[in-house]
Amino acid sequence: MPRRIDHDGRRRRIADAVCLLADERGLEGVTLRDVAARAEVSMGAVQRCFRTKEEVLVFALAHVGERITDRVRARLAASPARSARTSLRHTLAEVSLLAEEHRAEARVWLAFVAQAAVTPALATVVRGSYDELRALLVRLIAEAVDPPHPEREADALLALADGLTTHVLIGRLSPEAALEILDDRLTRLGESERPGTRRR
Amino acid sequence: MPRRIDHDGRRRRIADAVCLLADERGLEGVTLRDVAARAEVSMGAVQRCFRTKEEVLVFALAHVGERITDRVRARLAASPARSARTSLRHTLAEVSLLAEEHRAEARVWLAFVAQAAVTPALATVVRGSYDELRALLVRLIAEAVDPPHPEREADALLALADGLTTHVLIGRLSPEAALEILDDRLTRLGESERPGTRRR
Numbered sequence: 001m002p003r004r005i006d007h008d009g010r011r012r013r014i015a016d017a018v019c020l021l022a023d024e025r026g027l028e029g030v031t032l033r034d035v036a037a038r039a040e041v042s043m044g045a046v047q048r049c050f051r052t053k054e055e056v057l058v059f060a061l062a063h064v065g066e067r068i069t070d071r072v073r074a075r076l077a078a079s080p081a082r083s084a085r086t087s088l089r090h091t092l093a094e095v096s097l098l099a100e101e102h103r104a105e106a107r108v109w110l111a112f113v114a115q116a117a118v119t120p121a122l123a124t125v126v127r128g129s130y131d132e133l134r135a136l137l138v139r140l141i142a143e144a145v146d147p148p149h150p151e152r153e154a155d156a157l158l159a160l161a162d163g164l165t166t167h168v169l170i171g172r173l174s175p176e177a178a179l180e181i182l183d184d185r186l187t188r189l190g191e192s193e194r195p196g197t198r199r200r
Numbered sequence: 201m202p203r204r205i206d207h208d209g210r211r212r213r214i215a216d217a218v219c220l221l222a223d224e225r226g227l228e229g230v231t232l233r234d235v236a237a238r239a240e241v242s243m244g245a246v247q248r249c250f251r252t253k254e255e256v257l258v259f260a261l262a263h264v265g266e267r268i269t270d271r272v273r274a275r276l277a278a279s280p281a282r283s284a285r286t287s288l289r290h291t292l293a294e295v296s297l298l299a300e301e302h303r304a305e306a307r308v309w310l311a312f313v314a315q316a317a318v319t320p321a322l323a324t325v326v327r328g329s330y331d332e333l334r335a336l337l338v339r340l341i342a343e344a345v346d347p348p349h350p351e352r353e354a355d356a357l358l359a360l361a362d363g364l365t366t367h368v369l370i371g372r373l374s375p376e377a378a379l380e381i382l383d384d385r386l387t388r389l390g391e392s393e394r395p396g397t398r399r400r
Contacts, residue, residue, distance in 0.1 A: 026318045027228045107317045114314030117307050117369040118226045126370050155373060156381045159363030160356065166366075167359050169317040170326050181356045188388070 011049050011059060014039045018060035022111040023104040032056065058121050061112045064105065065129035068097070072133065084143035089186055091140060095133055096161035096182065098168060098175045106165050113162075134158060145189055153189065160185060211249050211259060214239045218260035222311040223304040232256065258321050261312045264305065265329035268297070272333065284343035289386055291340060295333055296361035296382065298368060298375045306365050313362075334358060345389050353389065360385060 017039035021030045032053050036046045050056045072094045076087060093099075097106035116122035137154035147153055164178040173181075217239035221230045232253050236246045250256045272294045276287060293299075297306035316322035337354035347353055364378040373381075 024318065026315050027226075028315055029229055029231075031229075110314045110317050113366060113370060114310045115226050115228055117310050117366070118224065123370045127372050130367075130370075130372055152377075152381060152384070155367070155377065156360065156385065159367050159373075159378075159381065160360045161363070162366055163359030163361070163363030166313060166317070166362055167330075167355070170313060170323045170330075172327050172330055173355060173359075177352075177355065178359075181352060181359065184352070185356065 007049065010039075010041065010045060012063065014041065014046060014049060014056060015060035015063040018056060019064060019105075019108045022060075022108045026107075027057070027111045027115050054119065054121055057112070057115065057119070058125055061116075061122055061125045062128075064108055064112065065125060068095070068105065068109070069129055069132045072136065076136070084140050085145070085186065085189075088137070088140040088144050088189075089183065091136060092157060092161055092182055092186065093179065095137075095158070096165050096178065098165065098178055100175070103169070106169055110166060110169060130158060141189070147189070157185065157189075207249060210241065210245060212263065214241065214246060214249060214256060215260035215263040218256060219264060219305075219308045222260075222308045226307075227257070227311045227315055254319065254321055257312070257315065257319070258325055261316075261322055261325045262328075264308055264312065265325060268295070268305065268309070269329055269332045272336065276336070284340050285345070285386065285389075288337070288340040288344050288389075289383065291336060292357060292361055292382055292386065293379065295337075295358070296365050296378065298365065298378055300375070303369070306369055310366060310369060330358060341389065347389070357385065357389075 014035060017035050018027075018030070021027075021034055021038055032046055033043060035056060036043045039046070046056070050059065072091055075090055075094050079090065097103070097109065112122060113126055116126040134151075134154050137157060138150045141147065141150040141153050141157075161182065164173065164181060167173040168175050168178050214235060217235050218227075218230070221227075221234055221238055232246055233243060235256060236243045239246070246256070250259065272291055275290055275294050279290065297303070297309065312322060313326055316326040334351075334354050337357060338350045341347065341350040341353050341357075361382065364373065364381060367373040368375050368378050
């Protein structure tokens, strides 16, 4: 009987190696050879799992994206919050990867997003992750404040969370300052949103 | 008399080559050899201008950062707007690089920012550019609405602008949708900011 190889396990191991490298030095200059060395598998093994480097990146990105969306869902499910607004705050804090223990994941995500801007196959995966998070936010926003355009509010919050993550990563903002800005935005969410009120 | 070499011109030409490559495929895997070929200079010429690849990247990043901040200042100076709020809108539209003709610059900037998250020397240059833009925004925000925390508002707007740019680059949002979100935020700027009013 031929030796069975755990292909799925090996693919995940290779994806983890890509993430470790992306965290240490960005995706800049990472080669399949680096990935194989980091995953402690042979180049042949990498090549049997993936045909091109792009395939490796797409798989690794999907892997990170799933981990993030799964965690957001788990947090929502585990702590049924007192209000939709509180759930929204928890969700956004999780999405923005501001916790110290998710800083590495944030660096990896940013590296992938930047690469997605010039690699259509990666952009498709990134959009898929955002679509899931957006659907979750739209629901929470509609429950919390029922504004006329929950979709637009969700897009604004997602973009803000991403921008804040980036500014924390480059050392412009402390995670605390970023969280304050998010909180501030959530406190004001829905205000001035009713048609005909307080618009200037 | 020895032939004079225009070192500054050559450095800028090399920086432009880095930007062209970053726009085409990200910084991922770009080598000094690629840069030399793209700039149509020899590897020796690159090495006489810069000692390391990091030095090339730092110079190229500063070059893009200056171009962006200069353009923002020029736009402000050229069209003295009717109100600080209008100036603020113009400035943010410029900062967020949403215009079609600045899409390539936005891709390059995002590539550099992602790399800055793992490269301290790049992070310093990126922060320098943001500091200049932030100072400009703080002044305009204070003039437009005089909120209690213009600095925090400026940080929030900068992060939002960056997040929106990223979401346009990965094809999640149209530039028009991103501008609507920015406009919406500016319309509401300063509302609920007065102490003791409308806070929930």
